Amino acid sequence: MTQERNDIKEGAGSEKMKAMLNDAIAGELQVSIQYMWQHVVWKKPEGYTANDEIKRIAIVEMKHAEMIAERLNYLGGIPTTKPYEIVLGGEDIHEQLKQDQEAEERTIKLYNDIIELAVNEHDVTTRHLFERILEEEEEHHDFFTSFLDD
Structure with missing residues (x-):
């Protein structure tokens, strides 16, 4: 059984997939830090409305980074520890x-691109992982969009 699993692992995950997973990790690290920073520093009344939800989203984003890193590691890649540039908007919450x-x-x-590549590479596990994460990312997008619309 061990030999079979090693054979599967060695053949899994193209270099393109591994690079895309590292891009995903860098993005998840970026927003988890960015959102947590917002949660900590926003103390004005308009920030209170979003504060708890932004903290929750920051934690979810860190969990996404962990899940993606575990998958990348399984595929033989080395997960990045460097986030994309963290963007701090200062005092203006909007x-x-x-x-x-x-x-x-x-x-x-x-994530849609990763799902498409996973389908093309017959990587069912990566596809399922990113379909699940994508659903949560769309909820986060909806939160930010709805908050800005109000």
Whole structure:
């Protein structure tokens, strides 16, 4: 059984897939830090409305980074520890939430691309993982979009 699993592991995951998973990790690390920073520093009344939800989302994003890193490691890749550039919008909560919304939009596109590649590579596990994560990312995008619409 061990030999079979090693054979499967060695053949799994193209270099393109591994690179895309590392992009996903870098993005998840970025937003988890970015959102937690927002949760900690926003103390004005307009920030209180979003504060608890942003903290919850930051924690979910860190869990996404962990799940993706575990998958990448299984596929023989080395997970990055470097986030994409963390964008801090300063005092303007609406500007920061607009940047958060755009980060979620980039993530949604990337995850759809990863799902498509996983289908093409017959990687059912990666496809299922990203379909599950994508659902949560769309909920995050909806939160930021709804908050900005109000």
